[in-house]
Amino acid sequence: MGKSGEERDPYEFVQFVFVSxxxxxxxxxxxxxxxxxxxxxxxxxNSVRLWCSHGYTPDEVMRQTTxxxxxxxxxxxxSHAAAMLAEGxxxxx
Numbered sequence: 629m630g631k632s633g634e635e636r637d638p639y640e641f642v643q644f645v646f647v648s649x650x651x652x653x654x655x656x657x658x659x660x661x662x663x664x665x666x667x668x669x670x671x672x673x674n675s676v677r678l679w680c681s682h683g684y685t686p687d688e689v690m691r692q693t694t695x696x697x698x699x700x701x702x703x704x705x706x707s708h709a710a711a712m713l714a715e716g717x718x719x720x721x
Contacts, residue, residue, distance in 0.1 A: 645669055 656662040
């Protein structure tokens, strides 16, 4: 796995889990069983408090993040958004 504080590749984690389990002689009967186990493993990983997230878990960070904030501030030179809004003002009203 990566160094502490380094962003990790989720595929690397999945491979690490399955290789480790195989090393202990744990094998799955079918893909459904492997997918069910992987779902539990991902829940565990998303529940771990991380230093890089100021002690929050990935799940907590996702719940705090708003995808579309209620108020949007447009500043000059912000990808010409102000000009586009001015052109489409009639449609907005």
